[in-house]
Amino acid sequence: xxxxxxxxxxxxxxxxxxxxxxxxxxxxxxxxxxxxxxxxxxxxxxxxxxxxxxxxxxxxxxxxxxxxxxxxxxxxxxxxxxxxxxxxxxxxxxxxxxxxxxxxxxxxxxxxxxxxxxxxxxxxxxxxxxxxxxxxxxxxxxxxxxxxxxxxxxxxxxxxxxxxxxxxxxxxxxxxxxxxxxxxxxxxxxxxxxxxxxxxxxxx
Amino acid sequence: xxxxxxxxxxxxxxxxxxxxxxxxxxxxxxxxxxxxxxxxxxxxxxxxxxxxxxxxxxxxxxxxxx
Numbered sequence: 001x002x003x004x005x006x007x008x009x010x011x012x013x014x015x016x017x018x019x020x021x022x023x024x025x026x027x028x029x030x031x032x033x034x035x036x037x038x039x040x041x042x043x044x045x046x047x048x049x050x051x052x053x054x055x056x057x058x059x060x061x062x063x064x065x066x067x068x069x070x071x072x073x074x075x076x077x078x079x080x081x082x083x084x085x086x087x088x089x090x091x092x093x094x095x096x097x098x099x100x101x102x103x104x105x106x107x108x109x110x111x112x113x114x115x116x117x118x119x120x121x122x123x124x125x126x127x128x129x130x131x132x133x134x135x136x137x138x139x140x141x142x143x144x145x146x147x148x149x150x151x152x153x154x155x156x157x158x159x160x161x162x163x164x165x166x167x168x169x170x171x172x173x174x175x176x177x178x179x180x181x182x183x184x185x186x187x188x189x190x191x192x193x194x195x196x197x198x199x200x201x202x203x204x
Numbered sequence: 205x206x207x208x209x210x211x212x213x214x215x216x217x218x219x220x221x222x223x224x225x226x227x228x229x230x231x232x233x234x235x236x237x238x239x240x241x242x243x244x245x246x247x248x249x250x251x252x253x254x255x256x257x258x259x260x261x262x263x264x265x266x267x268x269x270x
Contacts, residue, residue, distance in 0.1 A: 029270060031270050033270040034270075118270055119270055120268065120270035121268055122235035122267060122268045123235065125235070125266040129237050129244070129266075130237075130246055133246070134246070137244075143266075144270055145265065145266050145267045146265070146267040147270060148267070148269045159262075159264070161239045161242050161262050161264070162239065162242040162243065162244065164237070164239075164244065166237075166264050168267065169267075170265045170267060171265060171267055172267060172269065173267055173269065174267075174268045174269035174270075175268070178269055183269070183270070
């Protein structure tokens with residue numbers, strides 16, 4: 001069967017695939033936020049993703065992360081790459097399988113048009129924001145903060161400060177438990193913000 | 205006058221630093237990201253960076269979970 005990949009995108013907003021295919025986004029973390037963000041960006045028509053994580057898929061991830069039973073034990077980057085290529089075999093995916101640190105993040109993600117923070121620990125979010133500011137203050141950064149619990153949809157917001165964007169309620173803590181709906185909403189708020197920034201031509 | 209998170213107002217004093225604002229706002233939580241007039245302030249400058257009068261200060265709470 002001969003298929004035209006571009007047909008995937010004919011229901012997307014007119015003009016968006018044409019612009020997004022020329023864009024490259026970085027995603028730090030392939031968990032509840034990162035895996036859902038990556039899938040949405042590929043469906044939106046992004047041209048290239050750099051995805052980073054050194055963890056393997058565990059059963060306890062399947063409540064909110066975009067993986068399947070057969071992925072358990074695989075590297076998250078490998079499993080996610082397979083899933084993304086099953087949606088669009090022409091999307092370019094670069095995987096990074098190492099622990100991200102303040103020392104390596106600037107170089108590993110150099111060349112992206114936009115960066116996405118998708119860690120789970122607040123401490124990691126903090127150093128990423130700090131490090132990104134010193135290495136790439138000209139490249140927009142979209143963070144997730146406050147995704148726990150269920151309901152309270154109206155408390156989820158996106159705040160822009162300069163080139164930094166924060167999606168979430170800025171208060172709920174994972175100790176409350178992580179409900180798939182709320183994590184996926186915030187992931188898609190981040191993806192939506194990425195798309196909006198790139199469509200406005202405000203990426204790097 | 206200083207505005208914090210587009211909501212709270214603080215009286216400005218000459219020589220006011222970022223740390224003074226955190227103290228006045230009773231912030232003791234360390235997982236935050238701070239901006240003065242949309243400019244990011246690294247944590248190592250909280251003690252030294254002066255906050256000009258009429259500044260808009262934004263303090264974002266970085267919550268665990270993802």
